[in-house]
Amino acid sequence: MRIRLLPYLFKQALNNILSNRVVHAIGLGTMVVSLLIFGTFLLLFVNLNAWVQGWGHSMSMSVYLNDDISAAQRAEITSFIGNLAEAEIKRFISKDAALRDLRSALGSQAGVLEGLSDNPLPASFEVTFTDMDDRGTDLKGIKQALQDMYGVEEVQYSEEWLHRFEGLMNIIKLVGFVIGGLLCLGILFIVTNTIKLTIYSRKEEIEILKLVGATDWFVKIPYLFEGMIQGILSGVFALVILYFGYFLISTKKMYFLGLAGLDFVFIPYQYTLLIILISVSLGLLGCFIAVGRFFDI
Amino acid sequence: MIQLFHLFKNFGPSIALGDLNLRVHEGEFVFVTGPSGAGKTTLLRLIFGAEIPTSGHILINGVNLSRISRLKLDLLRRKIGFVFQDFKLLPKKTVFENVALALEVTGEHPSFIRKRTHRTLKLVGLAEKEKAYPLQLSGGEQQRVAIARAIVKDPLILLADEPTGNLDSDLTKDIMILFRSIHLKGTTVVIATHSRELLEDTAQRTVFLHNGRIVGKK
Numbered sequence A: 001m002r003i004r005l006l007p008y009l010f011k012q013a014l015n016n017i018l019s020n021r022v023v024h025a026i027g028l029g030t031m032v033v034s035l036l037i038f039g040t041f042l043l044l045f046v047n048l049n050a051w052v053q054g055w056g057h058s059m060s061m062s063v064y065l066n067d068d069i070s071a072a073q074r075a076e077i078t079s080f081i082g083n084l085a086e087a088e089i090k091r092f093i094s095k096d097a098a099l100r101d102l103r104s105a106l107g108s109q110a111g112v113l114e115g116l117s118d119n120p121l122p123a124s125f126e127v128t129f130t131d132m133d134d135r136g137t138d139l140k141g142i143k144q145a146l147q148d149m150y151g152v153e154e155v156q157y158s159e160e161w162l163h164r165f166e167g168l169m170n171i172i173k174l175v176g177f178v179i180g181g182l183l184c185l186g187i188l189f190i191v192t193n194t195i196k197l198t199i200y201s202r203k204e205e206i207e208i209l210k211l212v213g214a215t216d217w218f219v220k221i222p223y224l225f226e227g228m229i230q231g232i233l234s235g236v237f238a239l240v241i242l243y244f245g246y247f248l249i250s251t252k253k254m255y256f257l258g259l260a261g262l263d264f265v266f267i268p269y270q271y272t273l274l275i276i277l278i279s280v281s282l283g284l285l286g287c288f289i290a291v292g293r294f295f296d297i
Numbered sequence B: 001m002i003q004l005f006h007l008f009k010n011f012g013p014s015i016a017l018g019d020l021n022l023r024v025h026e027g028e029f030v031f032v033t034g035p036s037g038a039g040k041t042t043l044l045r046l047i048f049g050a051e052i053p054t055s056g057h058i059l060i061n062g063v064n065l066s067r068i069s070r071l072k073l074d075l076l077r078r079k080i081g082f083v084f085q086d087f088k089l090l091p092k093k094t095v096f097e098n099v100a101l102a103l104e105v106t107g108e109h110p111s112f113i114r115k116r117t118h119r120t121l122k123l124v125g126l127a128e129k130e131k132a133y134p135l136q137l138s139g140g141e142q143q144r145v146a147i148a149r150a151i152v153k154d155p156l157i158l159l160a161d162e163p164t165g166n167l168d169s170d171l172t173k174d175i176m177i178l179f180r181s182i183h184l185k186g187t188t189v190v191i192a193t194h195s196r197e198l199l200e201d202t203a204q205r206t207v208f209l210h211n212g213r214i215v216g217k218k
């Protein structure tokens, strides 16, 4: 195989695409749609993940106080929390306020509280943490330190809740892999058949090429180019459409979803490269399958 | 040199060639003749490796065709020119492109391909038809395109299947002179024909085929 032949074979691939443009257009369209579905899923996943991480970074902690806490002990707790860089006391919930909250939460069932002789609910500080990075803040340590202070009854924070969300994200990830896998199979099927059709449309020509001494590679390489071109084009088209869709939604600030204030980001460039890589390798693989059982002449 | 040893070729139950033994020396000029269906085309296609013998062996310059790889066979074909009885021209390519194809598959330099193709088309008298498409040509003209494609690469062996079947007697003479000049340059030439005219005024070696067997030699 001489290098000089490559431009010739590339031109041959372009000719093949042009003379089978309907087949290629349909194949390309289907591939773009498949990649678009995958890309949309990726986009949603990336954002959902970012939001969950964001919530994780701004967690809240409830510090429940003993009923017999002294003013000095309370001041000590306040100053301890005030000295933490990431933490901030959002509000103080007195015993009465806690009972009021509970009453309104119970609604019509609030009657069960009538029999109480005195208020069993503790007062608490609601502490929020902001700008935490994943490793930096030692929540367990802070919890322990607070619990060891006089006047503190119990400390709870939202770690378990976060764990539950991470579990959900893992399920979504798994679903993504399954959808992605199925779409990949679909794309492979489309490419293989597109290339097969163009091979059949050139059957006569291939026979003659082989009769005048063309090697198998001379015949096969244009199809590999075809698959590669189809892969690149569908990947790029899908990304452009995805970006366009993202652009439309992100400028509307998503008021209609009631999620204003959350940043909607595009998939990171590593993922865009991944989509291109997937589409190109599927294009090539489909070609290899299509030209694999090549007719002997 | 072409050597055939106990060559058999069956198509299903019908026998196209039976126990054929033949030796064509390097630089020889041989006619293969016989009635329609005698097996002439089958014989040439076997020598070309386009058909696999049912049994027996074919040696081209000492290389056994049944023992070489696909790639080696492809490369061997570049040294063999074949004029097909049904031409096998590509209808969507011009005359020039059809002939150039035989050189393009070898990866020759484009300017060399252009020069060679022009020269060869002139040789067969089709310089004016370079840009025409095969279906715009007469049968005889198409035949000459097929001949041009077979000889454009200066083959070591030229296999021509009924190469003058569509030509008038003047053109037949011209083409035969062309074959002889190619032969004089050292090419081994095997021509299959049932044309009496072609055989009459020749003292060339001739092999007579009938029902797939050699029934006579001259």
Ligand SMILES: Nc1ncnc2c1ncn2[C@@H]1O[C@H](COP(=O)(O)OP(=O)(O)OP(=O)(O)O)[C@@H](O)[C@H]1O
Pocket (backbone or CB within 6 Å): B011, B014, B015, B016, B034, B035, B036, B037, B038, B039, B040, B041, B042, B043, B085, B194
């Ligand atoms: N691909 C094929 N499938 C089945 N039978 C075939 C095939 N090719 C040739 N034959 C048979 O083999 C026999 C020899 O055919 P071949 O084409 O070699 O004859 P030929 O001498 O070239 O005839 P003609 O002078 O008409 O071209 C014929 O009986 C033909 O029917």
Ligand SMILES: [Mg+2]
Pocket (backbone or CB within 6 Å): B040, B041, B042, B085, B161
């Ligand atoms: Mg024949």
